[in-house]
Amino acid sequence: MAIEREVAGLRCGEVLAELSDFLDGDMSLERRAQVQAHLDGCDACERFGGAFTAAIRALRQGEPMPPSEASIAFARLSVRLENAGRVGDPATGGFMSGTEHFDQAAATWDLADRRVLLAHAVAEAISSRVPLSKELNVLDFGCGTGLVTLELAPQVGSMSGADTSPGMLTTLAGKAESQGIPVRLLPLTTEGTGDLGGPYDLIVSSMTLHHVADVPALFSRFVQHLNPGGQVALADLDEEEGTFHEDAAGVHHQGFPRNRIHDWLEDAGFRAIQVETATVTAKEGKDYPVFLATARRA
Amino acid sequence: MEHLPREGSLIEDQILLSQAASGDASAFEAFVLCHREAVWRFTRSLTRDVGAAEDALQETFLSAWRSSASFRGGGSALGWLLSIARHAVYRQHKGRAGEPERMESLAELGEAAGWGADFDPLDALMVKDEVGRALARLPVEDRELLLLREVEGLSNEDCAGLLGLGVRALKSRLHRARLRFVAQLRGEHHGH
Numbered sequence: 166m167a168i169e170r171e172v173a174g175l176r177c178g179e180v181l182a183e184l185s186d187f188l189d190g191d192m193s194l195e196r197r198a199q200v201q202a203h204l205d206g207c208d209a210c211e212r213f214g215g216a217f218t219a220a221i222r223a224l225r226q227g228e229p230m231p232p233s234e235a236s237i238a239f240a241r242l243s244v245r246l247e248n249a250g251r252v253g254d255p256a257t258g259g260f261m262s263g264t265e266h267f268d269q270a271a272a273t274w275d276l277a278d279r280r281v282l283l284a285h286a287v288a289e290a291i292s293s294r295v296p297l298s299k300e301l302n303v304l305d306f307g308c309g310t311g312l313v314t315l316e317l318a319p320q321v322g323s324m325s326g327a328d329t330s331p332g333m334l335t336t337l338a339g340k341a342e343s344q345g346i347p348v349r350l351l352p353l354t355t356e357g358t359g360d361l362g363g364p365y366d367l368i369v370s371s372m373t374l375h376h377v378a379d380v381p382a383l384f385s386r387f388v389q390h391l392n393p394g395g396q397v398a399l400a401d402l403d404e405e406e407g408t409f410h411e412d413a414a415g416v417h418h419q420g421f422p423r424n425r426i427h428d429w430l431e432d433a434g435f436r437a438i439q440v441e442t443a444t445v446t447a448k449e450g451k452d453y454p455v456f457l458a459t460a461r462r463a
Numbered sequence: 464m465e466h467l468p469r470e471g472s473l474i475e476d477q478i479l480l481s482q483a484a485s486g487d488a489s490a491f492e493a494f495v496l497c498h499r500e501a502v503w504r505f506t507r508s509l510t511r512d513v514g515a516a517e518d519a520l521q522e523t524f525l526s527a528w529r530s531s532a533s534f535r536g537g538g539s540a541l542g543w544l545l546s547i548a549r550h551a552v553y554r555q556h557k558g559r560a561g562e563p564e565r566m567e568s569l570a571e572l573g574e575a576a577g578w579g580a581d582f583d584p585l586d587a588l589m590v591k592d593e594v595g596r597a598l599a600r601l602p603v604e605d606r607e608l609l610l611l612r613e614v615e616g617l618s619n620e621d622c623a624g625l626l627g628l629g630v631r632a633l634k635s636r637l638h639r640a641r642l643r644f645v646a647q648l649r650g651e652h653h654g655h
């Protein structure tokens with residue numbers, strides 16, 4: 166029902182027309198005082214003005230986008246930009262100037278896509294569960310080509326990457342250099358022994374634990390390379406039926422039951438242990454959940 | 464948290480974009496990291512379709528990289544990006560009819576939004592996702608304006624430039640869009 170009273174020299178309709186300017190502070194002080202006087206004297210307008218303001222404020226708060234959708238979108242964006250970046254720089258007009266390179270990229274697209282998506286989702290899960298800062302010394306255990314390492318490195322103080330594969334580390338070194346991100350490389354023996362360096366404030370690992378025969382021993386080793394209060398953030402597959410890897414060589418575990426990871430961490434002396442889903446990766450039409458275990462050294 | 468442009472980001476964006484223009488991919492990457500959430504939020508809400516939103520997101524940054532040299536400051540870099548994003552979204556809907564703006568009287572719009580009713584639309588705000596749902600039901604012109612102005616916090620001037628409107632026309636459209644939004648919130652609450 167339209168309200169057409171006149172209060173403080175203004176009609177309700179005039180106030181309705183100016184509510185946005187009032188809310189945005191986009192009117193003279195004089196006019197503002199007049200509108201305020203009307204609101205003070207007119208219940209209906211005051212109520213509506215309050216509701217209007219609250220509704221617009223709620224809109225400004227925004228509602229968070231579903232994080233899983235966003236992380237997939239961002240990972241695909243990175244892949245596409247990265248692929249485009251290899252073609253050339255904008256000065257020479259090379260960047261994405263034709264469809265040509267799409268055809269070239271298509272051959273490796275899916276493979277790259279899935280791995281990149283998974284690593285990206287893990288990196289996001291880590292940064293949402295562990296407060297990262299420039300004060301932290303961080304180790305990525307089983308860093309591979311650095312998909313997780315290089316994403317986290319800019320958010321922390323120092324980053325080291327340990328891996329048993331010289332080939333992986335060489336690729337990582339090349340990427341780190343071209344992106345101007347310093348990463349200290351720690352080559353390990355094929356058995357996984359070798360100096361892990363440190364002490365660290367955080368040790369992360371993604372999709373590597375299942376390659377390690379003696380995981381409890383590894384957790385005890387982590388404790389020795391962590392500062393007191395230091396944390397771990399470890400991601401790997403939930404227990405699966407052995408279908409994830411086509412080639413079982415070097416695979417010591419078909420994923421892990423979460424309670425086993427929990428107990429091993431506890432036995433090694435970790436506290437505040439949490440094991441939650443980081444993401445779900447799909448391979449040949451099958452879904453494989455990936456957990457992220459976080460814990461703190463006593 | 465309100466998504467208002469961060470202090471000092473104008474200068475920073477300009478530096479990053481000029482480095483990107485001279486071929487520095489890592490500067491562009493930093494620029495992408497700063498703004499991808501806003502562009503995603505915008506394309507996602509504007510299209511209502513994940514796939515289309517992703518295409519538009521990618522197209523926006525590819526096109527921003529190609530044309531990074533053409534960013535001259537002046538407005539905000541976010542405004543510049545969102546204007547690219549908007550074109551990317553509309554390119555997908557070639558021949559979009561572009562609903563003519565409905566010209567209900569302000570009193571009619573106000574009444575739909577609960578002006579003069581005893582009902583308090585505030586109740587609707589307590590329910591999760593109602594804001595997003597109300598927004599999603601608005602005509603695309605209202606939705607994009609509210610996204611740019613309220614959600615991304617662009618100024619009236621930036622919005623007007625981006626939409627090719629004068630500031631006065633923009634303000635009048637904004638007011639109407641806000642009222643329609645409140646009306647949608649109210650509709651939600653009344654079970655339509």
Ligand SMILES: C[S@@+](CC[C@H](N)C(=O)[O-])C[C@H]1O[C@@H](n2cnc3c(N)ncnc32)[C@H](O)[C@@H]1O
Pocket residue numbers: 284306307308309310311312313327328329330333353355356357370371372373376377378
């Ligand atoms: C599936 S990849 C994961 C790479 C990287 N973290 C990622 O998320 O993209 C597993 C990595 O673990 C390394 N690895 C295998 N056995 C290891 C061991 N015993 N100790 C440390 N790293 C190992 C491999 O060389 C490989 O780079």
